[in-house]
Structure formats: C-alpha cells, structure tokens
Amino acid sequence: MPMSRKHRPTLEFAFPVKRRARAALRSLILVLLFLSSEWSFAAQPSFFRFGIPQIASASIADFGSLNTPLQTGDRLKACGPVLCTVSSPTSVRLFGVNLLFGAALPDAEQAAQLARHLRALGVNLVRLHGLDSLSSAGGTGPIGLLTSGPFPTLDEQAVDRLRDFLEQLRENGIYADINLHVSYQFRPAIDHTQALPSGGPWPNQSKPLLLIDETAIALQARYAQMLLERLRGAGEPALALVEINNESSLVYHWMDGTLKRLVTGRLQATLVAEWRRYCEAHGVARCAEDNGIVPLNTADSSKAAAFLRFLSEKDKRYVDTVAAAVKHVNPDLLVIGSQMNFGSLANFRSFSAMDVLDDHFYVDQYQFPRGMWRWDNWQITDRSNIATGLVPLLGAAFYRSFDKPFLITEFNQPWPNRQSSEILPETVAFASLQDWSGLVFHDYAQTRDAYTADSPLEFSLVGDATKLVQFGQAAWIYRTGAIARLDAVMSYGMDDALILDATRARTTDGLAALLEQHGVINASSPFSARVGYAADAQATQTTAPATEARARFDLRARHVVINAPGVEGVTGYLQPGQRYDYGTFQIKLDPAARGFISLTLSARDNREIRQSRSLLLTVPGYTVGSAMSSRGPVPLDLSGTSAPLDYSLKHVFEAPSPRWTLFAPATHEIISLRAVKPPVWMERVPCTLTFSSSAASLRVYPLDANGHRLAALEPRFVRKTRDGFAIDLQAPGQAPSPWFELSASD
Template structure:
C-alpha cells in the first residue's frame, strides 16, 4: 500500500504521492475504498498493513541523510523503528489513512499489521544493525541506549532488552494512532515472529495478536534483489523435508494469544506446489490457528492472467484446483482441532538465551538445542509457548515422538520415511507427497500412481453435500500436477523447462527467454498464457455406499466435460476403482464424482 509513491496520482500505484510523507493519493484512496466496499459486499474482510515498503527520502521528508549516501537503507528498515521524526510521521500516516478510508466502525477491517517483517531485535540477531544504522541514526540510537542503561553496564542482555523496548515503544505508539481512529475493537499486530523470534513476545506484549510468515522454496536472487531474470529455487517439498516450516510455526505460537499466518506460499515453478494449501489448511485447523492467508492473489492489474506468475494465485493452475477445498478444510470444521494443547514453558531467561544465540525465528532449533524438544510433537498435539512460566521443564510428551506421527484426533498422519502426509476426516480425505509406485491410503480413499508418473501427488477428496465420504452423493476430487508456461516463440510450441542454475549445484531456474539470452533465468513473472500441466495418472479406490458412480472431468471454469468411460470406473467390493488421467479421457486436474 505504501510502496512506489507516484508523481502522477492517476497511476494509483500507491496510497502515497511523491510529495512529503505522508501525502495521500486521492485517486488511490477512492479506488481502495471502492475495493473495500466490493469485498464487504462479498463477506470478505481486509487486513491493513501500515508499513511495508516505504523508504523515507531525506531531501523530501525532513529526516536526516546518511553522509556519503543518497538513500537510506531499503524500506528505511530498521531506522523507522526508533527515529523520533520517522515514528511521528508514520503515526500521522496511520491516522490519515484510516480516516481517509472511513474505517471507523467498519466491519470490513478485520485487523491491522503495523510493520512488515522487521524489528530492531531482528536486525541485531542478523548482525546487520551496525551496517544499517550509521551516521546521525547511530548517534540517535546510542543516545536512546544511554538513557535506557541509566549508568548500568552495557552487557549483551542489556542490549537485547534495550532493542526490545525500542521495538515495543514504536509498536505502542503506532497502535495508539490506530486506536485513535478506529477504536479498540480492531485487533492490532506488530510484525512477524520470524523477524525477532521469541523476544517478540516481550516487544508485542501490549498488542492483540501474534502473526507469522513462511515460504517453501522462496525465490533466491544470487546477484541483484528481485531480478526477475536472475533467480533460482531448490524445488523442495514440505512432505519431502519433514514439514519443518510448519513445525516451526506451531512452536512459535504464544499461549493465550490469537495467532495468524498472514503470508505463505510455495511459488511457481516449484513442482510440488500443489501440496501447500491443503496440507497447511489441515495442519492449521488441527493446531487451531486463527487465520491463514495465501500470499497473494495478484500483484498487478491483470485479474485473469491465464498463466502462472511469481507468487500469484491468479493463473497458477497448480494451486487453483484445490485452493477452494483448502479454504473449506480450514474454515468449516471439517478437520478437528487437536484434543490437547501442550503449553511449552518459556521463561524470560530462555527468551533472552534465544536472542543471545541469535536463533531469531528458528524456534524449534533453539528448543531442540536447549531442552531436547522434539518438534514432531506438533503432528500429535497443538502447541503454544507460555512466556509467563518460571520453569523450563519440557513436558514428557514433547521429548520424543515415534514415527509415523499421528494426530491425537486420528485424522492426520505424517510418515517421514515414505514422505507422505495423509488426511482422513469424515468429509475430507487427502494424500500428499512422494507415494512412488506404492499404494497410499487415507480413510475411505486409496491411491496408486501409474508406472509413468514421477512419484509425487497432491490428491484431495471432499464431500459437497455435508455427508461423510462413504455416504456422499456428490464429491470433488482434485489431483493437479505442476505447471510450466510455453517457451516464448517456440514452434512447435513446447514448455519453458526447468534447468540447473549455472554454476550452482542443487539450484534450478527456468530456461532463459529468447529475448534475454544473456540472463541466466526466464522471467518468473508474465509470459505466454498457454500452460502445460503435468499428467498425474493414477488409480483411486473409493469406498462408497452408492450403487452407481459417474465421474466428470471439469474444465477450467469447473464445468462438466464428458464423463469417464465405464472401463475407467470399475466396481469393487464395497466401492469403485477410478482410473484418472488415462489415455482417451478429457484431461483435467479436478473431477466431480456423482454417486447414486
């Protein structure tokens, strides 16, 4: 919202113009308010993030310059967290935005985040504070630290406490500006636990909820940040690597506070990306988190791209088939919350130890090193960290968990040896991971990949009529493969392939576009709209009480195509065996199953 201020208000690329901060763009304000009204009409809520990308300009905004540098650090981080003039201007921005958007007593505003992915204690743990805070900003921070110490010795613990208190002061002042304009009923968060770690429990103690972000296989830019034609990924998988990011999220929850994940993704062209939404939806529902938000629908103004582009859901046909099912899994109660929540002790000294050791957001790593915590307990029970406890004694259940890991509800199982995550709830079943050529089961469902498959699948089955799967008369089955765009200008048309990134083992990228032969990567955003999807041929055996089963492949709009032939829908004892994506069928990543 605050990124890319524009000289021409008509462009409406930002809520800001390029005038002195904070100069609001009236065109953007009007459009954003109209968008909020459209969301409200559909029952969709908004999360307002106050500082994401704005970078203060000394020559325009009346803040100090850094000698020898024309610019401040990227996005002004972390200077904006402690410099008095910057904080006051951000508070002014907050009041102006909330008032201009007329958000007081407006239920469309679900929550407010103050500052995206930054804190002073985060910068200190990353050893970047001295590099980023220089010149007059170093003088100001040292002045504030001297007042904080009040003659006490300057120790590492005192440094940690000082930075945390500076973070806390910034967050409280920004929260006060929010409260001034929208009242006390709108929940306010600060930044993410991954950007500050366990000491964020202290800096955020006056706020309303905790938030987090995570990515599987985020783009890496080895030379220039956000160079769309010089990037690489590992092509990793959650199911293939033990869901370590999920487990870390679970261990970062604070006891007694609402908990959200306001960004997550496994972006194109990762070949296992179909796993992210349904597995996280099931895991988050089991952990009883309060909100998960896939980042993002679209970054630009192309609302119907037709082809995958970066982090967008728009055009990402690997994710579109099961994202509706995933939202339903999370929101409907189809997946039971854990029957037990383990409150993990986290006294003050251990939070300090985590910061001293510079573990930052690596919560499970710290707990494993400190007290032998087995992160896999998050597959079995819900977790929360209790900062109010005085002891640091680990519950016996959290010391060692035997594989395969089964949730205390019995609905979720993760087998780290087979690298398969399964869901077996009354109205939902799923198999995700590297099934290979062996059968994998989940409740009333069993799947076997064809000999020609590469061995990975993300299959989700949900009842559409509110009944348990064996009694359901109408079901949706999704089994999307990975997607690639068409290589620009190819004749005959072919995929734009994944290739090894030059000179770096274990990294892949898209082959370069013909228009940029000197760059190592094809663009991760944009490109031809014709998309190629991996064929995931498999046999699915479904236990059902029905006497006849008809299976319809669905087109891109979810409309029925020609039903599968009888030879591909064979009766078995107590059910039916369905051959999906077989020769002669209309290929599709999703299917409607009608049972009579």
C-alpha cells in the same frame, strides 16, 4: 514481503573457468545426491493443455456460499487464542490472499468483479499490502496511497478506490487487513527525518531507521490516524486488522547485521545515548565504553542480554505508539506489530500488547544472485516441503501464543517448483490441527492488469493453475474445521538465556529445532498436540487425552495423509505402481507417473465421504508455460525436457544445495520468469483412487478450467467395488483434467 522438470532430464553442466577439478567433483557429488533423493521416482513426463481457472458460478468448484455479506455483529475480535465476532463466541477462521500495490486499488468495476471472484475461491480475508507506495502520475490509476508530497500526503483518488473496495469486500463477506509500513522510503529533505552522514537516501524500505528516528515514528502514527479517519465508515465491519510494520524489528536487524551497518551518524549516537541511559537505570555495568552498537556475538552474555532487552523495549514502544494511533480512531480494530520470525523469541515481549500475532514462511523462495527481484537472474532449489522436514511449518507452530489469535499472513511455494501442489493441503492440514486463526496466501496479484493472467507469474495465484484448482477446496477444509484440531495442548516458557541464544543463533524459521536442542520441547510435538508459548508455563505440559489426528504427517515416507469424515487424500511422494491403503481409501500411482501426488477428495453436501452424493476431487500436477517448436506450442518443462527447443535447464553448482534456473542454450542467458508464455500445460498424474461409499452408482465428470462438467468418464474407468468405487484418473482415453465432480446415487 519477501518479494521468491520426462524424457530423461537433459542438463548442461556449466563450471566457472576458475573452478578447480576438486570443487567440480564435489559439486557433481552434490547434484547426484540431490537427484537420487528428490528424483528417486522420476519417470517420463506427460502434459496436457489446461487453461487458467476462472470459477463458474454455481459450479461444484464455486465456494462462494461460505460467505454472506458482513453485518455489524460480524466485527472480528480476539477471544483468547482464537478470533470470534462481537455477536458470537464461535471461533472464526480466515483464509485469504494478498493484494499488492496497484492490485489492492481496483477501480469500481474491477472491485466488484474481483470481490466476487475471491468469494468464489472461498476467500474471506484480503491483506492489502504495499499501500504506502507513491502513486504514479497519470497512467492507469494509483499504485499506492501516497503522493510525492511530504509524508503522509494521501492520494484522494487512491483513498476513494480503497473505500469503494472495502464496501465490495463487505458485500461479499470478506474482511480486510491493511498494512501500514511496507515500502515507503523516508526522504529527509522532504519529511524532515534525520539525514545520513553521506547525505544520501535512507535505506530501502527505511529499515531499520524508521524504528529509531523519533520524527519517522511520529509520522507513522500520524499516517495511521489520517488514513483510518479517511476510511471511517467504508465497508464496516470489513476492515478488521491493521499491521504496523512488515517483517521488521530492531532485534531482527541486530540479528542480521543491518543495525550496525545502516545506523550511523547522529542516529547511532542517539541510539547509543539511549542505551547508556538504559544501562544506568538498570544497573548494567561498563556501558560507558560502548561507542557503537553492542556486537551480537562477541559481547559477554550479560551485556548482550541487556542490549537485547533494550532493543526489545524500543520495539515495544514503537509498535505501541503506532497502535495507540490506530485505536484512537477505531478501538475495535485488531492490531498486529510485525511478524514473529523477524526477531524470534524476543518478539513475544515486544508484541505483548498487540491483539494478534503473525508469521510468514516460504518453501523454495526465489534466490537472486545479482540483486533482489532480478527476474532475469533467478534460481530455485525445487525442493519439497514434506521431503525436507516441514521446517517452516514446525517453526511457525512455536511462534503461536496461547493468549492471542495466530495468523500466517504470507505463505507460498512459488512457481515453478515442481512440488508446489503440496503447499495448500499441507499447510491447511497442519494449521487445522494447530487451530490457528488464519492463513493468507502470498500473493493473488501485484498489478491490476494481472487480474486475468494467462500464464504463471512468480508468486501470484492468478496464473498458477495448479494452486487455483485446489484453492477453494483448501479454503473450505480450513474454514469449516473439516480436519478437527488436536485435543492435546503443550505449552512452553522461556527465560532471558533462551531468548539470547535464539537471537545469537539468528533463529527465524528454525525455532522448533532450537527449542529441542535446548531441551525445552520436542520439535515434532505439533504432530500430536497444539503447541505454543504461555507466559505462565512452568514446564511442558499436556492436557486432554490425545486422539488420533485426522491428518498424519509421515516425514520418513515424505507424505501427509488426510482421513477425516468429510475429506480424505494424500500429498507427497508415492512409489509408482505400488498400492497404498489408508483405510477408507486407497491410492495407486500409474507406473508412468513421476512419483509425486496431491490428491484431495471432499464432500460438497455436508455429509461424510461414505454417505456423500456430491464430491469434488482434485489431483493437479505441476504447471509450465510454452515453448515454440515446428509443431507449434509445446510444454516448456523446467525439468529440462525442452532442451532440444528454445530453452533448457541450467544447473548451478553451489553448496549446500543444488539450484536450478532456465536459460537459452544459444546465448547462455537466463530466461526471465516474466517471459514465460501461454498456453499453460499441466503434468499428468495418472492414478487409481479407491474409496468407500454407500452409493449404488457413481458418475465422474472431468471439469474444464472454469469448473464446468465435461462428458462423464466411460464406465471402464469407474468400477464398483465391494465397499465403494475405484476410479482411474488422467488415463489415456479420457478428457484430461486436474479436477472432477463425483455424482453418486442410491
């Protein structure tokens, strides 16, 4: 778990006292360049009040019909590069959310309500994350599965809650993915793991020591077996996936320097002794001189390559050991080792025996200058994924292997990024073209009391109205294959030299660029073909004739256009006042708009858009909380418009990219993201949509926060054209809303 702006913006430039004028000028140039590129279309803002969506049953926003209760034949299995069920070879796609810590352990009443709400959002997978936390004594219930006793001592109340939740998930057609190691910190005096020379505690989350210490590895296998035995029969076949270790591998820790820094004393001696035995067995020269961790960059290539193979084999033995414990209890469970970008290309070998491969990516992850998860000292870059080249999506594409299903079990562009309405449509479109098997948003909630959030909260979906408006629609697009996969296939192979280069370059999200630099495959190949690693690939190859993609990514124009039979739309930057023609539909942003849009129109009656008589249209702007003024609550806009009020925007001059945070002018103290208050406001995105339709008439209903119809738009806002209809959206005189129900008739 990576646990992360219209008056004209008013910015306070705060330079450190010791910063020289030359450095200040350089920073000023940076911000001017940033403003000219990212804010080139900036205009006067306009906001409207909008509540946090709670999807009304049987409304057009309710996507619960995608799910039915899971039966024995619905158990998931790996069918080559896709998931299917034991009763059908038809590909199954998973679309879900992460539940963290206590949020993954609801009580009986909460479990039933939560499962129904997730079903309405189109969710068919929950990833239960951080369950290896110590349960708190008393309070409102457990936050993890473990007690303070020796690892692994299970908290029976927590296990009972998890069993009940799995049954509620089964009843609502939702699979579960349980993460085994996320946060537990081994305690040598209690767990009898190796003590550190300092006598102090193991590092945070026990990484990387839990991958080396044989006692810790055996205890992890025991934990997996004990937990799965206790869950036997609960909600079957809802429990479908098990992840062994979140975001970790020895290769990754060698890459990021923590292997050398944290593996000390007897653990280091043990690792070095194993390395020397490996050298002797494999004919690696001059290993006797190694008294510590082989340096990544300064060792000669032959020794570095050998040490990389050694670490990769240890990673493989670790995940294979824990996987064997999982399979001993339930051979039908699908096992994931860790995330592919935490170890790069070497992980194809380390995780070769795993059932499924997995990856994580974030756009504009929070930065914490004074320590991780210090919400009173945070920064963001406010960058757009499409405007910065879709680097994490392109990189993830090449972590897929053509012999296993591929999932993204964490992704987000967390609030308050102003372009975050792009993350769902862009990711869903890209993953549909690539035919990945699952997408899991991070996160839904981290605590049980956040299930009914009334304002945005960090990564969480529950308080993010922007994404909640889009979520069910995105789930439907992805799960139904509304955007057809690409026909062409391009695979690539690798050798030891390439794996070492990727490791030495510390490649994580930037795999696409590295492969192109080495002449292996073009970084832009995922826009025209399904790409991935193949063990038998001799060279890049294309099979099947290429057809026009139903989603077209234009990195130069900085937007993606979806033009499929049942769904169409555009996400990204458009010039206000200019009309864009995409064939079956046209978009024109009002001159007052900021210049960023995420508009999606989808049929809700299983017809093509032109023939559909029931459609859902979403066009959310970015979301902000409130500040107090003499007029009452007003939008707390992170673009800086609230400077005359209680809060303002602070620009932090740091290369290579400008960063932003929120602070109180009176005290110059940063405002915690956890202190943002309701009510919630959403940016208006005034625009005109023209689309093709065979219907004779059309009524357009703005929807309230729960998806219920409001009064239909007046006829002056809905005009019949020669080939369909033109609709003015979020215009003055309308009830403001980010989503609409379109009801057509003959």
